[in-house]
Structures are given as structure tokens and as C-alpha cells.
Amino acid sequence: MPKQALPVVDLRAVACCPPIAVRPLDAGEAETVAPMFKALGDPVRLRLMSMIASAPEVCVCDLTPAFELSGPTISHHLKVLREAGLVDADRRGTWVWYRVRPEAFRQLAVLLQLPATADETVA
Template sequence: MSKQALPVVDPQACCPPLATRPLDAAQAAEIAPMFRALGDPVRLRLMSMIASVPEICVCDLTSAFDLSGPTISHHLKVLREAGLVSSERRGTWVWYQVKPEAFRQLGSLLEIATPAGS
């Protein structure tokens, strides 16, 4: 995996639903890191764990996987850099929260209008 940092997406500014009109190159480049971050099974599972509660400690996330702490930290960093989660250090532990605006953006991007009469 590349060591380049993923840009953080501005959830207010990006993209209309795909079914409305095609994305231009800049819009696609802006939103792709979010999908790239969610494209890994471990990160997708981490994301579902984080999103299912108001906040969660990294200690609870690490214990749910048969992976090393540094590997989990790497996956959490990718989610954070993609703008999908935020984190706050409290003492020894880091607590994670989902960024609802990022998921609203992804949801609206994937929204397909139902044709009238369907």
C-alpha cells in the first residue's frame, strides 16, 4: 500500500448523486479515498464497529481482531485520513467516533431516485 497521505474530503462541497450527472475528475479524486478506505475488509469491519456506537476505545477494537495493535492502528489511520472517523486521545487510549457528515455525503452520492410510478 502506498504511504502517501489520503486527502480529507470536505463533506459539504463534493458531489451530486451519481445518477444525477457524472462526476468530473476533481470530484472523483476527492471522493475516491473514502471508498478506497472502505474497500478493505478489516477497515470495513472497523468502520461498522465504530459507527454502531457513539464512540469506541481502540482497546475494544484491537481485542476484536486477530491482528497486532500496530496493524489495527494503521487501518484506523487510513479511516481517519479519509475523513470517515475522528479520534480523541484520553490518557493512554484513543477513542474513535464516526463522522456522520462523511457518511451522509457517501449516501447522497449513491442515492438513486425511484422513477415515478414505481
Template sequence: MSKQALSVVDLNAVACCAPIAVRPMDVDQAAAVAPMFKALGDPVRLRLMSMIASVPEICVCDLTPAFDLSGPTISHHLKVLRDAGLVDSERRGTWVWYRVRPEAFRQLGALLDIPTASAPAT
């Protein structure tokens, strides 16, 4: 497994991007958005993201039992999601609670927005 570090995503950089169906992204825009997609490209992280997004917030203690992985491995995946700007976390005593960053998903959704083609006139 690669030890390549992902930089924390600047959501302001993502907000600048027009939908990919409008115009091609430049190099800087693609570099700003790629870590978010990379984070979601792993099946474990995609499942974690789904679990976090399905509730207002969730404790890591409720996430870990859903996987046949060690606690440190789950923590690593959660850190990748956090560094990508997709989730926020808050330590409460022993446990860490996670919640989705809706603005990140709104921005990704806007980036991926492909208008439907107009139906041909009959």
C-alpha cells in the first residue's frame, strides 16, 4: 500500500469549477478535485461515506463493527475522507463522531451536472 499523502482539499478551489459538461477543467482545477474522487474510489471508504451520509452524525464505534478490518485501518480510511474534505469529525471523550460536509457533495454534484439533452421535436 502506498504511503502517498493526500493534501487537505480546499473547497474554495473546488467551488470555482464549472460543470465538466460546460468546459474542460484546467490543471489546477483537476488537481483540486482529484483527491475527493480518489478518496471515494476505495470500496471501504465509499461504504464509510455512505454510512456517514445516511445519518446526521455517527460515532466511529458504530462504524468499525461493520467491517472486517482493524480499528487503525478504519481510522486511516476516515482520515483520508477527512483530508479530502468530505467529512468533519469531533472528538467527544474517547470517541470521534463524523458527519458529512454537504458543501463538498454539492460542489461535486455541480461539477458532475450533465444537462439532459432536449428531446427532438416531433
């Protein structure tokens, strides 16, 4: 069975989505954000994302030793994060440096916002 390639998400092309607590997503909105959630749904990618997000930028040479995985496997996971629109990368010499795309995380944060409940506002 052939592997399904994830489309590269262009966050500038879509002003997505009001909070899901405001109204249900339509099919197009769901297709826009699903690759980001799918990318973050893997424990290795979630850890990589956490490592990248905790610094202004991170060299792949600093990411790889944190895992008991081969370099090509780490590269695959980083590619998935890039294609989902969560990180940007720049090659500098032999190394690739990664940084978070803040607009992607702002978009996910807006999507996941819940209105304050009466219990939360009384505290």
C-alpha cells in the first residue's frame, strides 16, 4: 500500500477558523487544520516540536541525540512537521536549523479556545 503524502499547509492562504466551541468546523476548515493535528499526534513529533518550540531555533544536530532513532527517521518526522506548516527550516552548511511557525500555533490556539465557564470566572 503506498504511503499517503501530507500536503504542505500554507497558513497565509487560509484565515482559519473560529474556535470550535463557537461553531462546528466546515469540511474545508477541518482539512486545513487536520494535518497539523495529525503531525502532532505522534509522540516523537510532539517531543521534537516541544524541543524546537523551547528555543528560538534548533539545529538538527541537537535534536537527533535525544532519541534512540536513526537520523533518517528523525528527518522523516521533521519533514512531516514542515509539511504540516508547524516549523520552518534553513540549511546552513551541512546542518538544518528548525524554528516554530508562530502563526500555526496561534491558529491552533484560537481554534482550541473555550469560553470561560461560570465556575472559572468566580474563582
